[in-house]
Amino acid sequence: MRRVIVVGAGVMGLSCAARLLEAGHRVDVLARDLPLETPSAVAAALWYPYRALPQDRVTAWSATSYAAFAALAGDDETGVRMRWGTEVLPEPRADPWWVGAVPGLERMRVDGYADGWSFMAPVIEMPVYLRWLAGRVDALGGTLTRANLSRLPSGPLVVNCAGIGSRLLAQDLTVTPVRGQVVLVAQTGLEQWWLDESGPTYVVPRSRDIVVGGTDDEGDWSRTPDPATAERILARAVALVPELAGATVLRHRVGLRPVRPAVRVERVGDVVHCYGQGGAGVTLSWGCADEVARLLDA
Numbered sequence: 700m701r702r703v704i705v706v707g708a709g710v711m712g713l714s715c716a717a718r719l720l721e722a723g724h725r726v727d728v729l730a731r732d733l734p735l736e737t738p739s740a741v742a743a744a745l746w747y748p749y750r751a752l753p754q755d756r757v758t759a760w761s762a763t764s765y766a767a768f769a770a771l772a773g774d775d776e777t778g779v780r781m782r783w784g785t786e787v788l789p790e791p792r793a794d795p796w797w798v799g800a801v802p803g804l805e806r807m808r809v810d811g812y813a814d815g816w817s818f819m820a821p822v823i824e825m826p827v828y829l830r831w832l833a834g835r836v837d838a839l840g841g842t843l844t845r846a847n848l849s850r851l852p853s854g855p856l857v858v859n860c861a862g863i864g865s866r867l868l869a870q871d872l873t874v875t876p877v878r879g880q881v882v883l884v885a886q887t888g889l890e891q892w893w894l895d896e897s898g899p900t901y902v903v904p905r906s907r908d909i910v911v912g913g914t915d916d917e918g919d920w921s922r923t924p925d926p927a928t929a930e931r932i933l934a935r936a937v938a939l940v941p942e943l944a945g946a947t948v949l950r951h952r953v954g955l956r957p958v959r960p961a962v963r964v965e966r967v968g969d970v971v972h973c974y975g976q977g978g979a980g981v982t983l984s985w986g987c988a989d990e991v992a993r994l995l996d997a
Contacts, residue, residue: 700725703995704852706868707860708843709737710825710981711973713832714988715858720839722992728836729846731864734829738862741954742981743881743903743910744823745784745892748797750877750915750958750977757962757979760986762800767985768821778827781819782904784892787939788814822892823981824905857970858991862957865974871963874975876955878916882929882936883908884946893940900935908949911936915978917958924951956980962987966994 701724705716708730716726734740746765751757771779785807791814798804807817833843851857851868861868863876889904903910911932929951937943959975964987966972971994976983 701856701995702727703856703858704729704854705858705860706730706848706851707862707864707974708732708734708833709739709860709862710742710829710832710984711739711862711976711987712858712860713829713836714984715860715973715991716836716841717832717839718985718988718992719858719995720836720841722996724995726836726841728841728843729848729852730843731845731847733843733845734833735826738954738956739980740825740829741879741881741952742825743901743912744825744828744981745894745901745903746821746823746982747894748800748979748982750956751979751983752961754796756964757983758797758800760983760990761797761979763986763989764982764984765800765802765821768823772821776827777831778824780822780824780906782822782890782892783817783819784894785809785815785817786894786896787812788816789897790814820892822903822905825981851970854969856995858995859970859972860974862974862980863955865957865972869972869974871959874957874959875918876920877958877977878914878919878921878953879912879956879978880914880924880928880932880951880953881910881912882932882951883949884911884943885909885949887942887946889940889942895935895939898932898935900932900939902936902940902943909943909946911943920955922953922955924953964990964994966997971995
């Protein structure tokens with residue numbers, strides 16, 4: 700057993716902590732923001748490799764996470780559910796580069812669009828899932844402490860899952876915020892998710908609400924929802940899924956995706972860096988966590 704400090708309590712930090720605890724390590728999580736305060740809590744959390752490279756590593760991590768979430772979907776306490784859905788395309792296109800991570804992808808034609816595909820994907824209800832994941836860490840003997848760090852701890856072993864905070868903690872200015880705004884509306888009976896890259900526009904049903912997005916504003920640090928942006932998001936969503944017309948708006952949320960030219964999962968001395976997953980933090984979480992565990996045991 701070795702002591703490991705994990706920095707960051709979003710989905711990536713908690714997933715790494717859980718895997719390391721399962722491997723027999725003693726793990727303490729330090730974070731400025733507690734799980735429900737992180738950008739992970741804002742995520743629509745439809746399994747989908749978005750704004751994350753390189754393609755080969757992302758595909759492998761995504762496949763691992765897909766299998767892990769599929770296994771968790773049998774437990775209602777996790778907030779994970781497998782849902783069928785469709786991505787529409789403005790023009791014919793070859794299969795997506797990440798197709799190898801999906802057990803089955805079917806071509807689909809939708810009126811008004813040139814092409815599209817449908818597949819079964821994990822949808823993770825993040826407030827529920829983050830509580831479950833934090834509970835998993837606690838049950839395995841890990842700790843979670845709020846700490847506003849100005850640098851990475853001195854060790855003995857550290858896993859950096861600070862996301863956008865790695866600009867400071869890892870002195871990595873290649874990590875940039877990409878602002879995502881969403882609108883939560885009341886459930887209208889929708890069971891399937893929908894995605895259109897223009898906007899981007901996505902409609903992700905959960906048990907009690909529907910996450911409607913979004914935006915992709917690179918370099919924007921504002922966490923304040925913009926009313927005009929919300930109106931445009933809803934208009935695009937209704938055009939894609941007419942059943943949303945008149946749905947009651949419950950709340951507005953904003954999160955900052957930590958985007959980097961390439962996801963960083965590597966060991967440097969006694970520090971393993973794991974950040975820059977962009978808009979695919981949930982999608983890559985278990986795959987990256989498994990690699991972190993291997994790197995620490997190398």
